[in-house]
Amino acid sequence: MKPSLPKGIRDFLPNEVLKRKYIFETVEKVFKKNAYVAIETPTMENLETLTGKYGEEGDQLLFKVMNNGDFLKKSDAQAFEERNSSKFAHSISKRGLRYDLTVPFARYVVMHQNDISFPFKRYQIQPVWRADRPQKGRYQEFYQCDVDVVGSDSLMYEAELVKIYDEVFTALNLEVEIKVNNRKILAGIAEVSGLSDQFMTMTIILDKLDKIGEAKVVEQLEGLGLSNEKALYIIELIGSSCLEDFEVAFQDSEMGQLGIQELKDFHQYLDVVTTNNKVVFDPSLARGLSYYTGCIFEVKSLETEMGSIGGGGRYADLTSNFGLKNMPGVGVSFGAERIYDVMEELGKFPETLSVAPDILFVTFGAQEHIRAFKWSGLLREKGIVSDVYPDFGKMKKQMKYADQINVQYVAIIGEEEMNKDVVSLKNMKTGEQEEVNFDALLTKIDR
């Protein structure tokens, strides 16, 4: 039998795991410093927790886990006769795989509300599963990385999260632009344009400005019933990054004024910390999810065309779906899989990330082999990643392996080295070779 994996599902090779961990550990370190704590939720949730939370399309992309045992006993025979797959599925499946981190987080907050102190600052780095059609760069199992604070509406957290973005991408050596907007600014624009009833449609159109260009956006706005003049005015307005222009525009929009005030409050905090990346006000930024109510964020790489590698925003209500009201929050995501691709493309992973050991012992006899194991153990005690080739003899085979694994130092022990209590240390990069005793070896290898 030739083994295979389901389509859209990946193994990770050692060097891939190493790089992925590098990203996650970098992110985690920043989260921790900022007093966020990790939680974990299980892979399987009750289907009733998941169903209806992601729209109709999302429901169809949920992976459902079959009930165990003699599950047909309680199955819906009528649904089967009707070949109604979705109705039948409900009768033989109670559990589904985690589809995102937000819904499980909401469930978690409600279930553990008595174990948690609010504001609750949590991060979560876990895989999710979606039955999307597999294609290049899109997988059915992939990691999400979310950081949120719930139980407070202080705008300090908006600044904290933007600062976290800045710190993480600085640590990863990626140049980014952090775009900021506020849903209430968009609502203000809708209000002063008489488009409050078509708020979502309008934001979707404005969000496309980068992609389809000004002329098309004007055309589509006119389609909503705006005059050409009004449409051009909106384009001009969202082309501005001056809050003053919006103060003028929003004289008659309380909502718009509130949006301006929130951005100002946010900046009072942001301005007292240093950031390495540009934080820019972009009034055309909309973000897809309709549950955002205040500030919204998006991060773009300045070094590649990869699109968004992070985003998030303020929401008024996380948990009322699960019966707990008044739980506002703000959170951002890191597009971990995309960040990986960007770093790979730009060669930004540190060269020191290597799966090769620091040193490999090769030997020419049973006693030499045991001595190599002993010395290797002593090096390991000093924190050095040391290894011993398992078979002695055959120099060529051993050196070929050393080449394959790309190890920098090879310590050779033959009869002569054994007698002199040394190794012949070969630097595989320079070709240099010298006899060294244990102390000299340690000094040489220790980094």
Added chain:
Amino acid sequence: MKPSLPKGIRDFLPNEVLKRKYIFETVEKVFKKNAYVAIETPTMENLETLTGKYGEEGDQLLFKVMNNGDFLKKSDAQAFEERNSSKFAHSISKRGLRYDLTVPFARYVVMHQNDISFPFKRYQIQPVWRADRPQKGRYQEFYQCDVDVVGSDSLMYEAELVKIYDEVFTALNLEVEIKVNNRKILAGIAEVSGLSDQFMTMTIILDKLDKIGEAKVVEQLEGLGLSNEKALYIIELIGSSCLEDFEVAFQDSEMGQLGIQELKDFHQYLDVVTTNNKVVFDPSLARGLSYYTGCIFEVKSLETEMGSIGGGGRYADLTSNFGLKNMPGVGVSFGAERIYDVMEELGKFPETLSVAPDILFVTFGAQEHIRAFKWSGLLREKGIVSDVYPDFGKMKKQMKYADQINVQYVAIIGEEEMNKDVVSLKNMKTGEQEEVNFDALLTKIDR
């Protein structure tokens, strides 16, 4: 709607995640030093990869994932009419959740044999899923932690893995006993007792010696057709931990002699490294899995009655199920969930493991709040876990929160502190309070 989780499935609270990570990171650090590299396999495997690998009971405990879309179209109507759940399941499910780490590892080695250098030293720390009936301490989703080397039959690796056990449990501050035996020793005993045909039955009986006592074991051995004298001889033999006794006993068993030789070779390596925990030869040790062919290991806590917290052994063939022959290996597991329970029971987690920040700022006005955010940011830059309570004013509420999260230092900023450019730093453990400027604060908190 009141949210819930499926039975046997857990969330992890922040302090639990912290402790679990502490174990995993400790283990990983040791693996890495010993030149093992991490791999990851996906949650979902093709069912044909999993089915038939874990016995009939295992097959029943596999979680199966339903095919997506209109899955009834291709379903087995006849199986449905017969209410044959297991046959029907095959027609609507192609994927299953990982049941252990060994079978996916075997599949991985075969699929990636051209990307891997052998010997391949890998570790894997990932969750697995089993539809076991939930009960105290038994979950349907739990972590396994395996470390294996494949592609070599050198007994150096047996010594390396025992040393790894020793290092990990030393680092975790747990006292353990590492039991060692060899399947060939057991085969030798069977051979010299004329029980070679009933090898498995015999080892199962001998393995129960601790639990059911000598008299019952003798009785059961007699049930296999042994004389009372022979049965008593076996008991005496496996009561010995002297290899010399076995050399005498195995004069007519080539297999038994080979087992002795392997244990001696293993010890040649083990003897040149230092171990903190006792490594003992226990000829009654059998380990359940029948695929072990050489040395076998088991780790027991000496401080609690928890039973085995680790085990493993040498196998002759990992991958022939998947079409790749001649892939011997040796590996051990860490019972991560049990290790957690033991450490919790014995209070062995370091006290420094805390989800509380190092310091919390509480403030009495908008400007004070912004100053707190600024100072907090400066402390974070120094690696200090600093936090700011989001609302200013209300001293009582803020101090109550400080109490709840169990933070040691609270930095208070009121009007006076603001004017003097200081904070009033309160040590919540001692009650001490003093005014400090930023530099003094940093010195005080930095650890």
